[in-house]
Amino acid sequence: MKNFFRLFLVLCHTILFTSLAQAQSQMPKLSLSEVSSIKWADKRVEWLDKAQANMPELKHTLVKPVAIVEGVADDGAFQGWRMVKSDQAIENFYKTSLKGHAPIILDLGDHYTGYVTFKVNHTGMPADAPVRLKLTFAELPAEVMTPFDPYTGSLSRAWLQDEVITIMRLPDEVKIPRRIACRYVKIEVLAESYFDFVIEDFSFDAVTSATGEPMALSEDCDPMIRRINQVGLKTLAECMQTVYEDGPKRDQRLWIGDLYLEALANAYSYRNHTLTKRCLYLLAALADEDGYLHATVYEYPTPMPQINQHVHDYSLLYGVALLEYFKETGDRQTAEDLWPVVEYQVEFARTYLKDGIYDVNKQPAWWLVFDWKDDLNRATPMQGLMTFCIAKSYELAEMLGYEDREPVKEWEKVLDQMRRASKSELYDKKRGVMLSGEQGQISYLSQAWMTLSDTFSRKEAQRAMRYVLEDESTCYPGSPYAYHYIIEALLHCGMETQARELMLKYWGGMIDKGADTFWEVYDPKDDKRSPYGMHVVNSACHAWSCTPVYFINKYKHIFQ
């Protein structure tokens, strides 16, 4: 089973799209109209309209480079590179003749997402020929210093932000068409002629939809917590565009898992709840014809789902995201509107239950994200997550007064059955931990999800969490996304000191390594780890890594 999942994850992108297309036709024909009295097709248009009506306006900020920098190879630095300020003042850059010049790296001083414009002009005699420039935009020092080719990554090479442009006539103002996410800008002259030329002006039009004013931390807050909060806020703001994006450099789109965590952090910082509302409606409108949510959707050129891209842990988290939104805003209308979607996700997941256990072998099997960690066995984490999500969905039903409706009124029983099955089938009473898969893997995430789902008693949870914290052989988390749930689980079972320590250690570790924004992937043991075969394609500003903002501002007494 472990191997099955490993293979499943590695090949998920490549295989899923074809195999699931076939699998789709064998899917249980449980449709939204069966679990609800509402007609799905009618709702789809209304929901999309509501999503579009809640489109946020982007705030624009003009950013100028603050320094010219140079990369220095340094084994002690994150991914082997650090930047130092050059002797050249930035003011001189605009007068620097670029003819025959070596590559120049500009530093914007922080991470920004937006649009690059610059003016190129000849100095002295007019240009007799076009100029060809290569611009490389990078979030990290190692990214700007590492040649992109030969590219060994598994995702499209086109995500890497280097652009070759031909400027036919000078003077000219050049606007790079693609939106950029970067701190560093490398400028290389690929072709020139006899004339001298300069970049007269360089502007970065930074955009975000994060407009609210985050709360101030307490005055005596630990400086590292303060810095983690600051970088978390920056990470979140960069990802808040016209949807909650997963990363402004790569993917640039709404995923359910990221939405859930970003909405949590937003609720404790910018409080731009209309963005959350927009995303909830957008996902609902773009579910498949039966009602199963797509894990990710696109906004452009027109809103559309990544067809057949379903993630079973993500779809269940949708209900939790709606619950939290309702709690924060009291927006009953939206919660009532979107309730059928939540109900469908639960009912559809229930078809995967076999004697109270989520059957990972049942076909079609779905992608389970959970973490960027190939060796994680996902069976028990999924069992815990599903229990957690049904419990939260039931809580939402109660708030809406739907708890006595069919099929909701069965859910308490389902929860009871699942928890009992987990305890009887997956629990190693002797060691006090949940095992996963045929090899009986002990992972952080199995314990965390069994804690969050109240499958464990508080005491059992503490014992299990302590086990994984102390036993170095357990399968540890690979991403900030997974760490979020570990911290949440520690807080849930009252292990506040450990939660604080773990946050300081993990997110503080990124700060120590110079993070301007929190990274998609961070393995303290391997700076260059990448789920995509090449570290330069990793996202260095990733939504799912921003949740310290949520923890620090929600649990003030613990973190501030």
Next chain:
Amino acid sequence: MKNFFRLFLVLCHTILFTSLAQAQSQMPKLSLSEVSSIKWADKRVEWLDKAQANMPELKHTLVKPVAIVEGVADDGAFQGWRMVKSDQAIENFYKTSLKGHAPIILDLGDHYTGYVTFKVNHTGMPADAPVRLKLTFAELPAEVMTPFDPYTGSLSRAWLQDEVITIMRLPDEVKIPRRIACRYVKIEVLAESYFDFVIEDFSFDAVTSATGEPMALSEDCDPMIRRINQVGLKTLAECMQTVYEDGPKRDQRLWIGDLYLEALANAYSYRNHTLTKRCLYLLAALADEDGYLHATVYEYPTPMPQINQHVHDYSLLYGVALLEYFKETGDRQTAEDLWPVVEYQVEFARTYLKDGIYDVNKQPAWWLVFDWKDDLNRATPMQGLMTFCIAKSYELAEMLGYEDREPVKEWEKVLDQMRRASKSELYDKKRGVMLSGEQGQISYLSQAWMTLSDTFSRKEAQRAMRYVLEDESTCYPGSPYAYHYIIEALLHCGMETQARELMLKYWGGMIDKGADTFWEVYDPKDDKRSPYGMHVVNSACHAWSCTPVYFINKYKHIFQ
């Protein structure tokens, strides 16, 4: 002296711009206001206005690719490559999945100048990542088949028409910003993802300002002459944009030498005389402050000269171009307006005369184009050309009734002095040819210019022209530009058969090698010859090569 010229030519671009800037300050201070009663500065604005008022409208034609082709290495083909039609019909191209596809070459069926637009779309599931394409646009088979890098050319690499583009979201319509001149379009997928995609549509918006209807040739015209005329017309039309450009792929600008020949060909084909008028005014408006014409000017972003770029043979040809324009159109107003410019060029050139001989050693020395031929000694050709141009300028003065004015009334005497000096100083009576430089070089161009300037009697001219045609050791022409004057000289001295034969041999040679348009450089002995260090940067559609159109349609009894 030979070596001086050789060095001068090779380094002219690089050295001229700095050395001439200094030289400029030592220039004889003979200003337009001294040779004319008109104030130059006042005229400059008026002339620029007239140039802009005569801006032609461009005619747009929608062109679609006609075939998918493949390059075949073939030592017998021009520059080693020929194209063959692929088995794939062009109709299938728009349905061809490009995911993982090898490079594809589209054939537009002929040479076109304009703008490329295409639509990219996913097939099946939406695109989860950007697409990165490289498009290479080429005029010639060898150009599309030869890697541009490592680039060994001396002109800007940016002239080569390859563009790397990132398409962030599909479907999208992509417009290549730069204007393209090509027949072949190579499409390479540099980066892709899991999804399939196609180019749904590909359009070429071809532009030209050639709108008139050329005359039909006589019905019994030699098929090769007919084809030469056709290709010449195409070459001219491609170069007729908002000015007479030298080449639509490279340089893309107005040069005096090209203007003169294009205007001649236009007068015998499209008859779009307002374009000629515009160019004459534009050059006049952008002369230097003393009145010396710049050899080339730019239209964009605003009309401006290539500062310090003077070519002494070109500036003298301006008067000839104005004369021919006046003869064709009877537009006395323009001829009178621009007369001071012609007068200045002659008077300025007279300051270079020493005992009736143009002194190539006098400083500042100017670039003399004449041909793309490093080993050509330009002293005697320049002597002949200057004599020819003063004679033609005097003819213009006579038409305007200015022949008795100062300084024009001295010109007949100057011409007489120059012709006598040429005969006494440069003529090898024994062999009947003009010699050039200290080594006494015998070249086609020396004889041609002495013929055209009537320095030779008709009989002497025939003897000299026969000498170079028959003696293989003479310095032969390297470009169609030079061949034009050879043909013109042969016609001028009554060697009609030889003129026709030479055209059939030289331009027919290009036709035999598959020319769609006539090339900037053509040396029958060396297909890959380039004045720029790499044949791919040569222009394959070059204005100065279109003049068979002029000969064939002017001298019908000889050519048709």
